[in-house]
Amino acid sequence: MKIGIGMPTRDPDTLLTWAERADAGPFSTLGLLDRLVYDNPEPLVALAFLAGSTSRIRVQTEVLLAPLRETALLAKQVATVDRMTGGRLVLGLGVGGREDDHRAANVDQSTRGRRLDGQLAVLRRLWSGEPYGDGAGPIGPAPTRPRGPEVLFGGYAPAALERVARWGDGFLSGTAPSKAGGLFDTVRRFWKEYDRDGEPRFVAQLNVALGPREVIDDARAAMHSYYTFTGIADRIVAGMLSTPREIREAIAGFADLGADEVMLYCHGIDPDQVDRLGEVST
Template identity: 80%
Template sequence: MNVGIGLPIGDPVTLLTWAQRADAGPFSTLGMLDRLVYDNPEPLVALGVLAGATSRIRVQTEVLLAPLRDTALLAKQAATLDRMTGGRLSLGLGIGGRDDDHQVAGVDPRTRGRRLDGQMEVMRRLWSGESYGDGVGPIGPEPARPGGPEVLFGGFKPAAIERVARWGDGFIAAAAPSWAGGLFDTARRFWKEHGRDGEPRLVAQVNVALGPDDVVHDARTHIHAYYTFTGMADRMVAGMLTTPAEIREAIAAFADLGADEVMLYCYGIDPNQVDRLADVL
């Protein structure tokens, strides 16, 4: 099973160090969260910079809030990053849950699911070299991966998970092993019901902080601020893993559930965590 690193969003300047250390280590992927009304780097721009500073490691959005973006431009951006990285992009997509993000993007949150479905229909067509429609297009460049970059979907409700089988290649579960197992089973069930060959790729996320007390405190502060809007910030802080034993146990539990990859999400900005997590592995 692969293990990746979810990058902290607290200080974009440190991310080159994070990426280069992870690229030299045992990690499979660099992941990045997405918000619009927040003090975080824009993920496609940031991952493009990090991909150019690395040679091996994959880059993955977890999850990019596609309904906030123009469809044709998003298709072009993703195809460009996929092509220029030699197919190292995994495009994790979701609808988002913050009203302020949708407000500033001019998107009605009540239509975000339908909008994402429509976006996927257009993007899949564009990535295959077809016209945009009404005699317009095609829109390049051609992605490195035929048919477009790998697409993963995050979510918890059945409608969101079914999107994996209709449009995607895999599922991202931001949940503890006790909850993720049921989500994985739902993704597999929809996959079979839609007649898809093989199995969906299954990615798990777990929040971690590894280091001295100041590193853990920094991580707790950042994760609390990020999840304040949910009303469950204290719960998210309490669920963060802070010891090697806890992290190893979680990785093993996700492996037992059949996860293909576990993303260790870091909210504290100390890049020495990369080396500590490598030692855990």
């Protein structure tokens, strides 16, 4: 099973160090979260920059809030990053739950799921080289794969899980192994209902921090700030794993569920966590 690493969002100046260390280590993928009304780097821009400073590691949005973006431009941006990274882009997509993000993007939050479904139809068509329509022709460049990069969907509602089978290549889970099994089974059921070939990819995310007490405390504080809007930030922070044993057991749990990859997501900015986590994951 592959192990990726999610980078902190608070300090863009540190991300190059994180990326270069991860690229030199055992990690398969670099992940970056997305928000609009928050002090974080825009993920497509940041990952494009980091891909230019790495040679093999994949770059993954985790997850990109597609409904906040104009569809034709998003198609072009994604295809550009995919093409210029040699197919190393993995596009994790979701709808987002922050009212202020949608307000700033002038998007009706209540329609975000329907908007995403409509966007996927257009994105797949454009990445296949078809005209945009309404008097507008194709939008390039052509991505590395004929129908665009690998697409994962995050979310927990039935509509989000069905979306994996309708439009995607796999599922991105943000829950503990004890809760993820039912979600995986539901995705597999939808996959069969849509008569999809093969199996969906399953990518799991674990919130982790390794290091001295001040590193762990800093990560917990950053997580709490990021997830305050959910109303359950204390519960989310309590689930952060901070010992090698906890992390190894969670990775093993996801392996038992059939996960293809686990993303170890770090909210603390100390880049030495990359080396510590590399030792745990090998």
